[in-house]
Amino acid sequence: MTAFLEGTSLLLLLSLAAGMIRVFRGPTAADRMLTAQLFGTTATALLLLQAFASGEPAFIDVALVFALLAAVAAIAFVRRYAAGEEGE
């Protein structure tokens, strides 16, 4: 089971790396923010998988904090974007 969890964690890391392409390409700031949103969710899943792979339940609390902070980041972006800050 541990090997399976490590393997799926690796797949998630690879998908994070692929998502970086969208951050570099853009074209709008909203696209980049979407990728950040996906990164937050992927990191949450990654932490949950690692909590069970390593048998360290503290990672679950870290994942909970990640899930809550991702919303704050998106709302901060929207407030700034709506205030007339251009992303490009």
Added chain:
Amino acid sequence: MNILSMIFIGVGIAFFLAGTVGLLRFPDVYSRLHALTKADNAGLGLVTVGLCLQSGSVLQALKLVLIWLAVLVASTTACHLIARSAWRSGAKPWESR
């Protein structure tokens, strides 16, 4: 039990990979949002269900479900806000030709 949770986690990871591919391949902000929310909701949900089967205590399983619910609420709100700000800043929806 192990097999069942492997199936759940495997399908969840497939949703995450599909979400990333959609993010890279879809033509505009709005369709990318569509790809993204599948990864958020179904992907993390299935991973959570798979891990719940592995967890030793009910309390830990409830915490996992709580994380999923927090992500659901957060991503729904965030996706709505991002789509609205993109619309107001003048991003045009993609039209097929």
